[in-house]
Amino acid sequence: MFLKEKDRFFKNFLYVFNTAFGMILMAGGSIYLLFNRNLVVTGISEILQGNSNLLLMISQTLIIGIVFFGQMTCTTSSSISLEGKSLWIMKSLPITIKQIFWSKILLNVVVIMIPSSISLLMLGLTFGFNPLYYLTGLLFIIASALGVSMFGLLMNLFFPKLEYENEQEVIKQSLAAFLGVMIPMFAGLGMMGFFFVNAGNNPYLFEVILLIYIILDAIQYLLLMKIGTKKFDALI
DSSP, X not given: OHHHHHHHHHTOHHHHHHHHHHHHHHHHHHHHHHHTHHHHHHHXXXXXXXXXXXXXXXXXXXXXXXXXXXXXOOSHHHHTGGGGGGHXXXXXXXXXXXXXXXXXXXXXHHHHHHHXXXXXXXXXXXXXXXXXXXXXXXXXHHHHHHHHHHHHHXXXXXXXXXXXXXXXXXXXXXXXXXXXXXXXXXXXXXXXXXXXXXXXXXXXXXXXXXXXXXXXXXXXXXXXXXXXXXXXXXXX
16 A cells, blocks of 8 residues: 555656655755855854854754654645545455555655655754754654644545546645645744744753654544544545
8 A cells, every 4th residue: 555655646746746845955955065064064163162052952943944844745635535536446455444544644754754864864964963863853753744644634534525627636726735734834833933932941842842743643643543534434
């Protein structure tokens, strides 16, 4: 099922362009910074002047920036609708609804994880961050990728569009696709703003936000297993 989702995604340029283009640009920008690191590091060093707390805040801010770009990448908000009139074929296969859901979620997670991990690595090498940066960054990216993937799938289950003339109607013009991108994007903007305003007053704010993401992931998973399966069963 995952390979089927992968093939559908990469064979559809519109699908790739509308969901993963921002991630590709982010990874490219991070690689560019690495190759121009002397100029970047020199400027940052003059600002920091040995301030380890400020260096930690910069590393956390960069992680949150990577997470923000990831939250605008959502393939799952269209993945059920794109089954269209062939949905009955998927429902007739000897697989569980849970497996169907995970195949769609994992595709979006992979689409987010690969460019985000490249960006995390490149930015870490550029600024010389310690190993904790990579550990917390990877955990935050995973939590965010799972969250936006499950949210997009829930939106598509609540607002499916199985009848259409062109796939563009599903990928760009459906309510599920709109909500699957806009709500996480504004949530990410709110999270970034909250962090910028309050990080200096709370040294554990980054960890608190990460914990909130993990809790939201658990809630969304329960919703998928309870309500999402019923919604999928009801689709005709």
